[in-house]
Amino acid sequence: MDQVAVTELLVLSSYPEVKEILTSDAFQQASKAESHDFVGATVLTMDGNEHFARRRLLSHLMRRATLERFERDVLDPTIDRCLAAARAQGAVDLVRLGRTIFLQLAAATIGLDGITTQEDTDNLAGYLYPLIEGTTVEWSTRDHAEVIAEGIVAKEAYRDTLLRPAMERRRALVRQAIEDGDEAAEAVPVDLLTLMLGHAEQDEDAVVREAVLFLVASTLNNAGTITHAVDEVHRWLADHPQDRGLLTEDGFLEQVVHETLRVRQITPALIRRATRRIVLGSGREVQAGETFALNVGSANHDPTVWGADADRFNPHRSVPAGEKPYGLAFGTGVHVCLGRPLVLGTYTDASGAGMVVRLLRRLFEAGVRPDPARPATRASSRQDRFETYPVLLDSGESGQ
Amino acid sequence: MLDVRVDPQRCEGTGFCARVAPHLFALQDGVAVPREEVVGEEDAEVLAEAERLCPTQAIRARRVDE
Numbered sequence: 001m002d003q004v005a006v007t008e009l010l011v012l013s014s015y016p017e018v019k020e021i022l023t024s025d026a027f028q029q030a031s032k033a034e035s036h037d038f039v040g041a042t043v044l045t046m047d048g049n050e051h052f053a054r055r056r057l058l059s060h061l062m063r064r065a066t067l068e069r070f071e072r073d074v075l076d077p078t079i080d081r082c083l084a085a086a087r088a089q090g091a092v093d094l095v096r097l098g099r100t101i102f103l104q105l106a107a108a109t110i111g112l113d114g115i116t117t118q119e120d121t122d123n124l125a126g127y128l129y130p131l132i133e134g135t136t137v138e139w140s141t142r143d144h145a146e147v148i149a150e151g152i153v154a155k156e157a158y159r160d161t162l163l164r165p166a167m168e169r170r171r172a173l174v175r176q177a178i179e180d181g182d183e184a185a186e187a188v189p190v191d192l193l194t195l196m197l198g199h200a201e202q203d204e205d206a207v208v209r210e211a212v213l214f215l216v217a218s219t220l221n222n223a224g225t226i227t228h229a230v231d232e233v234h235r236w237l238a239d240h241p242q243d244r245g246l247l248t249e250d251g252f253l254e255q256v257v258h259e260t261l262r263v264r265q266i267t268p269a270l271i272r273r274a275t276r277r278i279v280l281g282s283g284r285e286v287q288a289g290e291t292f293a294l295n296v297g298s299a300n301h302d303p304t305v306w307g308a309d310a311d312r313f314n315p316h317r318s319v320p321a322g323e324k325p326y327g328l329a330f331g332t333g334v335h336v337c338l339g340r341p342l343v344l345g346t347y348t349d350a351s352g353a354g355m356v357v358r359l360l361r362r363l364f365e366a367g368v369r370p371d372p373a374r375p376a377t378r379a380s381s382r383q384d385r386f387e388t389y390p391v392l393l394d395s396g397e398s399g400q
Numbered sequence: 401m402l403d404v405r406v407d408p409q410r411c412e413g414t415g416f417c418a419r420v421a422p423h424l425f426a427l428q429d430g431v432a433v434p435r436e437e438v439v440g441e442e443d444a445e446v447l448a449e450a451e452r453l454c455p456t457q458a459i460r461a462r463r464v465d466e
Binding site: 063 | 420
């Protein structure tokens with residue numbers, strides 16, 4: 001977008017056109033020009049050979065054993081701890097709870113050491129919030145220069161206090177492993193920082209930007225999906241009280257998550273630029289250099305694909321043949337979301353329950369419901385996300 | 401020996417597998433297909449990478465008795 005604001009681009013909302021462009025090799029990634037300081041030259045924004053090389057490197061994070069370790073050793077204990085504290089209070093802000101929980105997972109994935117106490121987590125969350133706003137500045141309704149300036153302060157503090165010490169420790173572990181061979185190699189953790197440093201990435205800011213992307217993507221989107229799911233289910237139950245008994249069943253919750261992802265797209269649009277002239281299946285003629293805002297949210301509501309009730313949340317929806325139940329929520333094509341297996345749990349043949357389902361089940365077991373005394377507030381952004389979403393929970397005393 | 405399968409319902413045709421292991425996978429009509437259903441142990445490492453790279457977990461490789 002170089003000089004053109006994303007809000008001034010031609011918006012495409014037809015599901016077939018959006019899907020075709022996302023999977024076509026005649027288009028390149030053009031998102032995130034304004035947030036380059038935060039996520040420029042990362043796996044999200046790279047293209048071509050450079051993108052493929054980064055994707056190959058980061059695919060090590062998607063090994064089944066690694067994902068299972070993240071869930072078993074990080075996510076589940078964090079849910080236990082955070083939910084017990086929230087139930088003792090009887091009320092919590094769901095946005096904050098979700099971000100706190102997924103922050104722990106992000107820290108483990110990135111390789112941030114020692115984020116164990118609530119104080120550590122609050123400290124990291126202090127960096128996270130301005131980084132979320134900076135990384136999504138193109139959609140902010142605040143002054144963009146101010147948002148970027150606040151984000152850069154947070155990025156530098158995140159780098160100095162957490163990333164640099166963690167990187168130094170990993171450099172030492174890698175050096176030791178090279179000296180000692182296979183035995184020491186087992187002590188080298190599989191995380192973002194180790195992979196980037198082991199790959200001889202010399203540009204510190206490149207490592208920092210990738211670590212910003214992982215921090216923001218892991219927390220913003222997942223906490224957003226949790227909040228949207230609770231919001232949608234609350235309304236659904238008002239008209240379908242018979243489904244209340246299904247709220248602790250993973251199969252139903254999986255459908256809830258899929259349908260939430262389809263109807264509540266957080267990011268307003270993905271940006272793509274044509275690299276050559278092409279005629280789309282719709283007959284639209286596109287010239288090289290033309291840039292489009294692909295409104296995935298609207299595409300996921302396209303009635304020609306999803307039916308006349310496409311705008312409505314319906315966890316019992318029949319999925320059109322050849323489509324995913326969550327539509328294009330994770331994108332598609334070479335830039336499809338790297339973390340999708342972890343979100344959906346599709347890397348395992350065993351339980352199949354992704355991390356969003358795992359947390360949702362625990363929340364519904366705890367009787368989560370919107371707090372009628374404290375209305376939710378929206379973020380200062382064109383993104384579909386809440387700033388706060390206060391909920392009530394049952395006491396855990398007679399529960400677990 | 402390794403048995404190689406691609407789930408066509410999961411595959412979204414990113415082509416990562418064909419790029420990292422062109423001798424094992426091809427893209428046909430936008431979906432990846434194994435060139436051979438059974439491959440030798442010498443391809444185990446590259447097959448594991450293709451499996452790991454697949455963003456939709458469409459590839460399954462299993463060891464089989466000879």
